[in-house]
Amino acid sequence: MLNPQSLNCFKAGKDWGFLVKTLLKFIALEITLDKHASNQASVKIKLNEADYQPKVDAKLKDYAKKAAIKGFRPGKAPLSMVKNMYGISLLVDEINAILGEALNSYLKEQTFKILGDPLPVEKADDSIDWKTQKDFEFEYKIGFVDNISLSLDSKIEGTNYSIKVDDKLINETLDNLKNQYGKSSNPETSQAGDNIYGELKSEDGALTQTLALPTSKLSKKLAEKFIGISSGAVIEFDSKSVKKDEWSDAFGLEKEPKGNFTFTVKNINRTETAEMNQEFFDKIFGPEAVKTEEEFINKVKETLQGSYDRESKVFTEEELKKVLTENTKIDLPVEFLKEWLLRANEGKVTSEDVENEFPIYANQLTWSLISNHIAKENSVQAEHEEVIEKTKEMIREQFASSGLGMQMEASMDMFVDNYLKGNEGQNYMNMLTSVQNDKVMSLIKEKIKLKENNSVLMNSRNF
Template sequence: MNIDFTNNDDQTALIEVTVEPQDYKEDFESEIKSYQKKVNLKGFRKGKTPKSMIRKMYGSSVLTEIVTKKLQDALFEYLDSEKVDVLGQPIPSEDQEPLDFKVGEDLSYSFKFDLGLVPDFELAGIDDSYHYYDAVISDEVIDQQIDTLRRRGGTRESVESDFEEDDLISFNAREMEAGEVKDNGLETTFEVMVSMMEDEFKEKVLAAKVGDAIEFDIFKVEKDMSDEKVRKYLMNLDEEEADQEVNPEFRGEIVDATRLIKADLDEEFLTTAFGEEVKTEEEAREFIKKDLKQYLDEQADSLLFQEVHDKLMEETEIDMPDAFLKRWMLHNQNEDGSEPMTAEDIEQRYDDQFRESLRWQLISDKILKKYEVTVEKEEILEELGRRIQQYMPGQQLNQEVYNQILQSLANDEKQVQDAHGQIRTTKMFKALKVDLNLDKEEISQDDFEAKLKDIAEARQREAEASQASQDDLEIGEEE
């Protein structure tokens, strides 16, 4: 076996592998004998077919298969042993001459391949200063969270009068006409919380008690309720009745009123809400603060990671073997069974997507190597387990069912690769973040969430503008 490696000046290389007769003859003869034992031809007993006939019938395909395997083994063994980092896979050189595999002539077979080499480059931008939002959790936010939990765990008790903001009032109401209850008019029941009432309606309710009747405009009962929702939720009209004419004036009797009694912050309530480790209000507040801070820091990390990504992509110079990569894409384009693309299609896809994606992959690989980031099997199983909980929120799975689902995901190559990639990226960023120069800005939760919304909307506008520009370009090319 002879291997010649030539490093070019454009981030490519030429490798020529020559398979000599002594490399394949023994394996060829062994395979022919194996065929002779298995083949059963008419006129010959099994295993007695002459070798000459076996060579004539199967020799060319056997020789092709053996030489090809010898070639592949030698090629990838060389790249591995010499630590040649390649982009994509080797592809046949454009000047590779066609080969004719001839049995019995003891020929040498030479194969030429072009390689794209991983460029040598330095990361740029890591030493820059990066803005980081350090969200502050206020006592007021924690108070709101505690209050929400107490409401959810609270109970309701009936009240007769002196209604308060959180009281829920139930009405039996009838449509009116000319100051009287309308014959055969609409009758409906509904309930509304005092805090959600329109001011004029609320004033009448607060002056009344259970059993009293008040007159009102049904379209002015609840704040910010559209006419459509009034018809659906207060008049209880179905879709077929929604357009019927109804007088707005109603007379409604207050038939029930209940008041929310918030749950006490005792140990039983707290352990149910937070787990066995939380037994006091102080511990609950600390738990909420830590949980909120973790969530907001994850959002801040996401913004930081995007800024780091953009900076590294903008400032890191990588000399890419563009011509080779386009040839490689063209050579391998139909492996997934998709429709073939023209050279022009490849050119556009390379410029629009592939090149920048590959640049980021190279940058990521360099960072991963620098920080020696690895992903263990146990971490992948933990991530898949976390995803099971996301897929089935609130469901209590017994251990057997959980294990079956986990095993199914672990056998799914796409799921495993996706989990591996996510874990690797997360660990890479955490390692990189330690060395970043962060310009921290303390910001309230409300202001930070408003900032996140503004950034998301800006990115959406950019994406829409980019898509519109791309659509215009495609239309222009069609014309």
């Protein structure tokens, strides 16, 4: 995957403080901007000797006081020798520092929004002579968006999707849980619903595979061949007696084989349905979380509904992002961004990778710009306390079925602190962005015209 240093717009660096502001006042750099497209431009910076030499000389003198050069006591080497040895290196470092500070400060003053990072323009036929050259000119390519026009009102229509958990879904889930947590045994003779462990072979020898065959997933006619058998039995059948879906669902084969087959039974596994008792309740939700069958069923329903509420929320918001993206015209500097992505991920991605993944990246970047615009226009901001609470919710969800309960809550502050400090602080920034996105999405739902779409989900789900 592309790694464009997240999707954030170019950040022009930290506040360099009084020293940098003072320095830039005295460095009268010549900076020019050439907008050669609605979303791309070049920035040229010219330096003359007065812009950089005083700082280079000061650094040379300071370095000479500390330099340990063979044949001289520390700090006693002639300045000319130090300059000859380290002058160009210090010159390059100083010019790079001046360029970085000047470019950052200049771009911060612009009204348009910079995307990616400025890209130095490399001129193969115009190499720099660091020994003799006094005046320098550097050029950078930039990509930007000039303005974003979006009005959040009832003219924009979206859909709020929700999923209703019905009785059929609850009953199917209960059956799955009772089967999943039932007691296993290895009877001598098989019966309907058993799992038969053995070796499948084709007559021509092209296929040999050991597998566990769930008889519940076989057609009634084929399943009869696997009922009333014992370990060591050899069942013969041909491909015509196997339905197309059975090869994948029951036998676990991606391709549908042809011909005659044998299945040699090695073991039989039977799972007895678990009883609805305290032991069963504790396995699902933790010790003493529920105590009666009614409480258990309600907890299952609550858990299912919570899970589908989260999924429907994600789906709703992804659809709303598409709606907002379609209603907002943002002209991205496509060629610039492709070049920047390739340079920023040099060695990790190819031009083909960038081309293939760019549409996804462009959609994500467009939404990021829209979200940040809405946040700025409506003074939406994530607060530290909100980050803490969202992190707690995330941790509670992760440990929901662990049964830790009070022990986890007692150590919650430690869990939160450890998580937010992880990944060199990036976890905190990600959570901060997540909180802001939640607040932006809530604002969008308030402002636009939102119709409800209630669906009934009929598929069961394992816990």
